[in-house]
Amino acid sequence: xxxxxxxxxxxxxxxxxxxxxxxxxxxxxxxxxxxxxxxxxxxxxxxxxxxxxxxxxxxxxxxxxxxxxxxxxxxxxxxxxxxxxxxxxxxxxxxxxxxxxxxxxxxxxxxx
Amino acid sequence: xxxxxxxxxxxxxxxxxxxxxxxxxxxxxxxxxxxxxxxxxxxxxxxxxxxxxxxxxxxxxxxxxxxxxxxxxxxxxxxxxxxxxxxxxxxxxxxxxxxxxxxxxxxxxxxxxx
Numbered sequence: 001x002x003x004x005x006x007x008x009x010x011x012x013x014x015x016x017x018x019x020x021x022x023x024x025x026x027x028x029x030x031x032x033x034x035x036x037x038x039x040x041x042x043x044x045x046x047x048x049x050x051x052x053x054x055x056x057x058x059x060x061x062x063x064x065x066x067x068x069x070x071x072x073x074x075x076x077x078x079x080x081x082x083x084x085x086x087x088x089x090x091x092x093x094x095x096x097x098x099x100x101x102x103x104x105x106x107x108x109x110x111x112x
Numbered sequence: 113x114x115x116x117x118x119x120x121x122x123x124x125x126x127x128x129x130x131x132x133x134x135x136x137x138x139x140x141x142x143x144x145x146x147x148x149x150x151x152x153x154x155x156x157x158x159x160x161x162x163x164x165x166x167x168x169x170x171x172x173x174x175x176x177x178x179x180x181x182x183x184x185x186x187x188x189x190x191x192x193x194x195x196x197x198x199x200x201x202x203x204x205x206x207x208x209x210x211x212x213x214x215x216x217x218x219x220x221x222x223x224x225x226x
Contacts, residue, residue, distance in 0.1 A: 034214055036214075041219075042219060042220075043116075043202055043204075043217035043218050043219045043220050044155075044202070044204075044215075044217045045217065046214040046215075049214060089154060089155070093206070093213075099145070099157060099160060099170070100145075100204075100206065100215050102147075102154045102155040103154055104152060104153060104154035105154050105155075
């Protein structure tokens, strides 16, 4: 079945450091890919998405490119801030599917 | 626009007690989901409802029941709570049934079973 694997955390960075959180997926067909962010005590909210191969999703300085050849959707940010501290989830949803499949989440801590 | 609203936000139950978690969405969406979130395991799908009047099991349905009361409301019931059901529960609803739309989440219910 469909699945998402993302790097284990926690990831601890200093402010202004470069961030990469790896995500790979297994899916039949052509899924849409998402990154969600969860701030402490809150529900998940969409950070960015890409719906087809080679698309780049971006938001709030974060970017991720849909790489079909490597089945990957890695999240990057050039300069993290303390306010980026959160848990980040990679997810996929297949065409015509009702279910969104989530990775295990990666907790990010950013130190001032 | 409230989006997805869950109640309660916190609950402590004794083993064997029952309770119902409520979820309502005001976005006129067809699909609604219940997930549980456990450390290191991400979100696991408990049940989902593709449309009013239908419900289906997800990954971890044992110990739970659901009711899709109408298009707006989708409740999750624990008939006899167990400590293994201590978790954070999220209700979610995607915008459309096509694959490219994201899910909108409630703020979660933190449940502790003692």
